[in-house]
Amino acid sequence: MTFLKNAWYVAAFAEELAAEPLFRRLLDEQVCLFRGESGAAHAVGDVCPHRFAPLHEGKVVGETIQCPYHGLRFDGSGACAHNPHGDGRVPTAAKVAGYPVVERHSAIWIWMGDAARADPALIPDFSILDQEDRFVFIRLHLHSDGAYQLISDNLLDLSHVEFLHPFLANQTNPGEPHFEMTSDETSVTSTYVTTGADKTGLYEATWPEGPERIDTLSIIKWQAPSFCFGHMRARPAGANDWAEESYGPNMHMITPETASTAHYFWAGGYRRDLESAEFTEQFRANAEAIFVGEDLRIIAAAQTNMGTDDLLGLKPVILGVDAAAVRARRILDGLIKAEAGL
Ligand code: FES
Ligand SMILES: [Fe+2]
Numbered sequence: 507m508t509f510l511k512n513a514w515y516v517a518a519f520a521e522e523l524a525a526e527p528l529f530r531r532l533l534d535e536q537v538c539l540f541r542g543e544s545g546a547a548h549a550v551g552d553v554c555p556h557r558f559a560p561l562h563e564g565k566v567v568g569e570t571i572q573c574p575y576h577g578l579r580f581d582g583s584g585a586c587a588h589n590p591h592g593d594g595r596v597p598t599a600a601k602v603a604g605y606p607v608v609e610r611h612s613a614i615w616i617w618m619g620d621a622a623r624a625d626p627a628l629i630p631d632f633s634i635l636d637q638e639d640r641f642v643f644i645r646l647h648l649h650s651d652g653a654y655q656l657i658s659d660n661l662l663d664l665s666h667v668e669f670l671h672p673f674l675a676n677q678t679n680p681g682e683p684h685f686e687m688t689s690d691e692t693s694v695t696s697t698y699v700t701t702g703a704d705k706t707g708l709y710e711a712t713w714p715e716g717p718e719r720i721d722t723l724s725i726i727k728w729q730a731p732s733f734c735f736g737h738m739r740a741r742p743a744g745a746n747d748w749a750e751e752s753y754g755p756n757m758h759m760i761t762p763e764t765a766s767t768a769h770y771f772w773a774g775g776y777r778r779d780l781e782s783a784e785f786t787e788q789f790r791a792n793a794e795a796i797f798v799g800e801d802l803r804i805i806a807a808a809q810t811n812m813g814t815d816d817l818l819g820l821k822p823v824i825l826g827v828d829a830a831a832v833r834a835r836r837i838l839d840g841l842i843k844a845e846a847g848l
Contacts (some may be wrong), residue, residue: 641775
């Protein structure tokens with residue numbers, strides 16, 4: 507099995523789900539997301555059990571979605587709540603999957619496993635995204651033509667920054683790198699420090715008062731199945747303490763679409779006191795250029811070359827910098843096997 511089912515995933519950013527229903531393929535299931543007239547988010551299977559029309563092309567009536575073909579209505583539990591035909595009796599088979607949904611931390615979370623186990627307390631703590639007074643957040647929903655695990659690999663291995671991302675590492679003097687990896691049963695933390703680097707484009711923008719030579723600290727914490735909490739800081743080269751004004755949060759929520767493609771929800775923040783429309787636009791453009799033009803481009807090319815989502819089965823060369831990514835893969839693999847009773 508490729509996915510951990512009993513887990514919360516992001517189905518959409520809250521702002522993506524407006525009055526119109528939304529189609530998403532998630533964990534290889536076709537899902538219709540919609541907001542009822544109360545504003546509450548719901549998620550049901552997208553394929554109508556009558557003549558298999560796509561429910562997301564229908565319309566919202568009360569807290570139900572009405573099929574665009576013959577008007578059966580389904581509530582958030584997937585039950586048929588209304589049959590406009592004949593005596594209005596609802597056939598037993600007239601139901602679709604209903605998925606538990608919670609709106610939190612500016613995202614809509616979905617549980618696609620056993621609904622009885624969908625405890626909202628298990629939603630990963632992305633509460634930093636609620637700190638709107640402190641940060642201006644940019645949110646991107648990107649599509650990955652590569653498996654979700656390849657994105658976690660990419661984030662846990664920040665050695666690629668020096669080679670792939672000119673904006674994030676100074677190419678002429680990227681600084682001395684140091685890596686460290688720690689882990690427990692369900693999470694892996696990768697720490698990447700560079701010392702004595704020339705200031706990068708990123709810190710020119712987000713820490714304008716910082717000096718020209720800096721040390722940088724990037725911490726990525728991975729949590730199963732596919733979340734990465736990124737914390738970036740800098741300090742004047744050789745200083746003892748990281749400058750709090752340089753801090754920027756970088757949150758990555760990855761949801762499998764199919765075995766070899768994924769939805770990549772990213773939210774990054776910059777200091778509220780630097781806020782301007784131009785800064786926001788530039789920050790968004792830079793993030794898009796990095797994730798779409800660099801990370802996801804190379805991940806898609808690698809996925810094509812791999813031809814499978816079983817990376818370790820291909821016996822790849824393992825470098826020292828891969829320790830965190832390999833550990834995360836082993837944890838996830840263990841969880842998926844345990845869920846399948848293997
Ligand atoms: S296809 Fe949905 S009601 Fe007929
Ligand atoms: Fe990257």
